[in-house]
Amino acid sequence: MSGGKAKTQERGGPRRNGGVAGRKGARGSKVAGKVARAHKRRQRAEGEAASGGGRRRFPVFESIGQAAAVLGAPVALLKAAKRKGCKGFISGSRVDAGVLVPFLFGMLTQGNELPEGMSSAAEWLTTEKAKRETIKRQADEKSAMPTAEASRQATEACVFFFAELERWERELPPALAGGTAIDIFKRLHQATEALRKAGQGKFEAIGT
Secondary structure, three states, X not given: OHHHHHHHHHHHHHHHHHHHHHHHHHHHHHHHHHHHHHHHHHHHHHHHHHHOOOOOOOOEEOOHHHHHHHXXXXXXXXXXXXXXXXXXXXXXXXXXXXXXXXXXXXXXXXXXXXXXXXXXXXXXXXXXXXXXXXXXXXXXXXXXXXXXXXXXXXXXXXXXXXXXXXXXXXXXXXXXXXXXXXXXXXXXXXXXXXXXXXXXXXXHOOOO
């Protein structure tokens, strides 16, 4: 009897220890599998992020023009961002909106004193030079003149006109006194024609 029990315990001992070791090995294999799968998912996500494949909210545009049209930003502003070193401009002419949009916000919040629509001092200077050349050409062609000079010449013409009217008030009443209606008409007509010719010369001289 005692010998049979001893044999049973000997057979059971190794079997029980082997079962525990087997369960531990299976559990370790599952953990290792989970770790491996998590590592693969992480590598896949990093690869998609690097290529833009995992992007959902910020697309990659094929050109600066397309990016400007979709984002509603001036092309000049996007070119300024590129000159400032924005990393959103990738191979070819493509534009990564996920990088560009925060960069643009940073540029806009910094602010500048440039006129509206100007993205850089160089652009503003080029525009001003072009305006000056246009003004100089118009002045050479006498198709335009400075506002101050035009105002001065127009004022001179108006002063002359009203001075002649005041002269009429002084000279015509005594000269016309006692005259017939026909004589008064002729004298007034002569004075009017003289004023018209002199005034025409004054006003035509404006801009010359």
